[in-house]
Amino acid sequence: MKITQAITSKVNPKVKELVELKDSKSHLFVEGYRIIEEILNLNITPLEVIFTPEAESNPITSKAKSMATNFTSMSSPVFGKISDTDEPQGLAAFFKKPEYKIEDLIKESGEKAIYLILHEVQDPGNLGTIFRTARAAGVSGIILTKKSVSVVNTKLLRSSMGAVLSVPFVDNIDLKDAISYLKNGGISIAITDIKSGQNIFNTEYKLPVCFVLGSEAHGLPADILKKADVLLSIPIVNRIESLNLSISAGILMYDAVKRFNLYNKG
Secondary structure (H helix, E strand, O other), X not given: OEEEEEEOOOOOHHHHHHHHHHHOOOEEEEEOHHHHHHHHOOOOOOOEEEEOHHHOOOHHHHHHHHHOOEEEEEOHHHHHHHOOOOOXXXXXXXXXXXXXXXXXXXXXXXXXXXXXXXXXXXXXXXXXXXXXXXXXXXOOEEEEEOXXXXXXXXHHHHHHOOHXXXXXXXXXXOHHHHHHHHHHOOOEEEEEOOOOOEEHHHOOOOOOEEEEEOEOOOEOOHHHHHHXXXXXXXXXXXXXXXXXXXXXXXXXXXXXXXXXXXXXXX
C-alpha cells in the first residue's frame, strides 16, 4: 500500500502495524538520510518507507519511495511515535532481515576469505562498527554466537551505516559448533588472547582464516583457546588494559588485507 496523504493520528491502524513491524525480530528499522541512501545505493529494496511532508521533497526520500514496496506519509508527531531519535530527520525505512546459513558463508567465499566469530558481544555500537569495517575490508561472513546483541538493534544499525544488510552473517550460533564447522571446512582458526597470544605482526597464519574475538566484558572461555590453529595478540606499546573490541577487530581484518594483498583485485 502506498499512502500519500499524511497520517495525522497516532492511533491509526497503520501506525500500530508499523510499530509492531519495528518491534519484530524479522525486520530492520533504519532512519536518516545518509544511512538510507547508502543502503539504497546497494540496490536493496525497502519493504516500507515512512516520511513526513517536510522530508518528501528530499531527493533521497524520492529515491526511497521509488524503490519501496510500500510507503506512508505521516505528520511529524506521528513519525516521532515510531522514531528512535530525539530529532528525527523525517525519513525511515524497513528492510527484511537477511537470512543466511553458516554453510552459505563458506560455500560462496573461496580460498582468500576472512571470517569473524564474535562471542557474546553486547555493545551495539561496537558490533555495528565491526560490521562497517568488515564491509570495507571485504570480509566474507560474520558469525555471532548466542547472547550477542541483536542485529535489529537500532543503535547497531546506525553505527554499521547499513553494513548489516551487505555483509553476510549468521546469529544465535553455539561457539564450539561454529569453530568446529569452520575447521572442518578447511578454515584456519585464529583466536585472540592478550595473555597467551603471539604478536600478530610477527606470526604466520594462512587463508582462509577466521578471527575469533570474545565479549568486551568476559573475553573467551579458557577451553576455547585450545581449539585455535594460532593464538594471536595485538601488541600494546603503552600500558593500558586492553583495546576497544571494534578497534581490535579492525586491526585483525586489515592485517589480513595487507598481508595477503587483498586490496589488489587485479
